Amino acid sequence: MTRAYLAGPDVFLPSATAFAAKKKELCHRYGFEGVFPLDVELDLQNLSPRDAGLCISQANEKLIRSCQLVIAHMTPFRGPSCDVGTAYEMGFARALGLRVFAYSNVTKDFSARTKDFAPGWQKRDEKTIEDADHMQIESFDLTDNLMLVGAVEESGGNLALHDAAPAELYTDLTAFEECLEAARKLFGAP
Amino acid sequence: MTRAYLAGPDVFLPSATAFAAKKKELCHRYGFEGVFPLDVELDLQNLSPRDAGLCISQANEKLIRSCQLVIAHMTPFRGPSCDVGTAYEMGFARALGLRVFAYSNVTKDFSARTKDFAPGWQKRDEKTIEDADHMQIESFDLTDNLMLVGAVEESGGNLALHDAAPAELYTDLTAFEECLEAARKLFGAP
Numbered sequence: 001m002t003r004a005y006l007a008g009p010d011v012f013l014p015s016a017t018a019f020a021a022k023k024k025e026l027c028h029r030y031g032f033e034g035v036f037p038l039d040v041e042l043d044l045q046n047l048s049p050r051d052a053g054l055c056i057s058q059a060n061e062k063l064i065r066s067c068q069l070v071i072a073h074m075t076p077f078r079g080p081s082c083d084v085g086t087a088y089e090m091g092f093a094r095a096l097g098l099r100v101f102a103y104s105n106v107t108k109d110f111s112a113r114t115k116d117f118a119p120g121w122q123k124r125d126e127k128t129i130e131d132a133d134h135m136q137i138e139s140f141d142l143t144d145n146l147m148l149v150g151a152v153e154e155s156g157g158n159l160a161l162h163d164a165a166p167a168e169l170y171t172d173l174t175a176f177e178e179c180l181e182a183a184r185k186l187f188g189a190p
Numbered sequence: 191m192t193r194a195y196l197a198g199p200d201v202f203l204p205s206a207t208a209f210a211a212k213k214k215e216l217c218h219r220y221g222f223e224g225v226f227p228l229d230v231e232l233d234l235q236n237l238s239p240r241d242a243g244l245c246i247s248q249a250n251e252k253l254i255r256s257c258q259l260v261i262a263h264m265t266p267f268r269g270p271s272c273d274v275g276t277a278y279e280m281g282f283a284r285a286l287g288l289r290v291f292a293y294s295n296v297t298k299d300f301s302a303r304t305k306d307f308a309p310g311w312q313k314r315d316e317k318t319i320e321d322a323d324h325m326q327i328e329s330f331d332l333t334d335n336l337m338l339v340g341a342v343e344e345s346g347g348n349l350a351l352h353d354a355a356p357a358e359l360y361t362d363l364t365a366f367e368e369c370l371e372a373a374r375k376l377f378g379a380p
Contacts, residue, residue, distance in 0.1 A: 012326035014314060053330030057340025061284075078307055078321070079269025085335040087274040091281030094251075117268055124204060131268070135360065136202035140243030145275040150247025170325065 001033040002187050005064050005098075007090065008073025009083040011037050013170060026173060030180040031187070035063055064092055069099040069157070069187070071179050074144055075170060076106055080113040081144050094151040101157040101183055103175035104143055105164035111139040158182035191223040192377050195254050195288075197280065198263025199273040199360060201227050209361060216363060220370035221377070225253055254282055259289040259347070259377070261369050264334055265360060266296055270303040271334050284341040291347040291373055293365035294333055295354035301329040348372035 006023055013019050020036035027034030040059045044052040064070065070093040074082040081087070082104070094100055106113070111129075115121050120132030129137045142149045143159060152159045160179050164172030196213055203209050210226035217224030230249045234242040254260065260283040264272040271277070272294070284290055296303070301319075305311050310322030319327045332339045333349060342349045350369050354362035 009325060012320075012328075014320070014324050014326075049330045050332060053328070053332050053336035054340050054343055057336045058344060060337065061340070061344075077325075078271070078304065081268070081274040083335070084271040084274055084277040085337045087277040088281035088284075088335070088337040088341070091278035091283075092285040093281075094278075095282040095285035114268065130202075130204070133360070134204050135199060135267075136204075138202075138243070140239045142240060142243050145273070145278070146243035146247045147250065147275045147278040150244050150251070151278070153244055154248060154251075170323070 002031065002069065003035050003067040004032045004101075004183065005035045005037075005067040005070045005089070005093065006073075007037070007070050007086045007093075009075070009077045009086065009170060010073055019171060023173070023176065026177060026180060030177075030184045032069075032180065032183065035067055037063065039063065060089070061092065064089060064098070065096065067093075067098060069093075069101060069183060071176065071183070072100065072102040072148075073170075073176070074102045074104040074148065075164075076104070076113060076144075080110065080117040082148065087145070087148055090148055090151050094155060098155065099157045099183070099186065100151045100155040101159075101179040102148070102152050103160040103162070103179050105162055105169055105172050105175060107161045107163050110142055110144050111137060114138070156186065158186075192221065192259065193225050193257040194222040194291075194373065195225045195257040195260045195279070195283065196263075197227070197260050197276045197283075199265070199267045199276065200263055203360060213363065213366065216367060216370060220367075220374045222259075222370065222373065225257055227253065229253065250279070251282065254279060254288070255286065257283075257288060259283075259291060259373060261366065261373070262290065262292040262338075263360075263366070264292045264294040264338065265354075266294070266303060266334075270300065270307040272338065277335070277338055280338055280341050284345060288345065289347045289373070289376065290341045290345040291349075291369040292338070292342050293350040293352070293369050295352055295359055295362050295365060297351045297353050300332055300334050301327060304328070346376065348376075
């Protein structure tokens with residue numbers, strides 16, 4: 001069965017394992033085997049926090065290498081952009097030639113979100129806006145940083161957007177299911 | 191000459207090209223050819239913002255493929271973590287087998303920075319803390335998300351930390367030069 005790595009900040013949810021099961025069940029319905037970052041049993045008991053972190057990182061990279069596609073959860077996380085671990089895994093998958101699918105539970109575009117985050121933004125010149133630190137604010141009519149959206153577009157994946165209710169910001173699966181639908185079309189019915 | 195891709199939010203600086211020249215000059219001094227994301231001349235004039243963004247993304251991926259190492263600028267950017275474009279490029283480089291070096295101009299660790307960012311953090315249980323959205327706060331004694339630090343460690347690179355003055359948060363090159371020093375040791379003198 002085609003394996004789909006489920007990247008995202010879902011690992012930080014209080015009920016991460018139950019949520020993973022829900023996502024995997026949906027994957028199965030669309031003909032995919034969902035692979036969650038926490039799927040590998042790691043014995044972290046006797047490791048320092050640092051070594052435990054590095055051990056998880058290696059395990060996740062190995063899991064991505066075993067998959068044919070990634071479905072990345074890109075809902076903004078602690079700032080205007082998605083979780084950096086997710087961004088890293090999208091780049092990792094893209095370089096390996098995997099198809100990169102992604103979804104976000106916020107439809108507002110990246111430029112507007114960054115302006116909300118940086119209320120002191122201003123015009124730098126006719127074509128450019130910047131934040132209070134004088135760092136340019138990307139304005140490419142995209143959902144997030146151009147590298148992330150580029151990975152989805154260039155790999156032939158699909159980016160699904162949906163506005164979730166605030167209480168379900170990280171758990172709404174409407175857009176995730178839209179990715180599965182698109183992936184089924186691309187990979188063919190099981 | 192060994193080529194080093196200079197990933198980072200430096201592209202958003204008002205004087206990005208001049209700053210790139212400064213970084214490249216330093217690279218040269220240590221025996222490396224610095225490769226900056228904006229090095230390729232792209233004709234974006236007649237493209238929509240969206241297509242321009244995707245064109246830049248493809249050009250950057252091509253540049254990374256032409257390099258042997260990455261030196262990623264990981265200073266926190268609009269939130270407790272580094273720029274997501276940089277995180278993406280670290281993952282991309284890592285999957286291709288490049289050495290990943292990184293530096294940050296903030297020494298405070300990731301867990302502490304995330305607590306600063308999320309003042310409503312609380313204990314979830316004896317071993318876990320979470321933010322007000324009940325999303326876990328990583329506490330692995332690392333500089334940023336474990337995937338990013340894992341890339342540096344596993345690839346044999348070096349992570350350099352330095353506390354820059356606020357006005358030079360994104361432009362201080364002390365830690366960047368420390369990466370070059372470590373890279374010279376690894377790749378050998380030119």
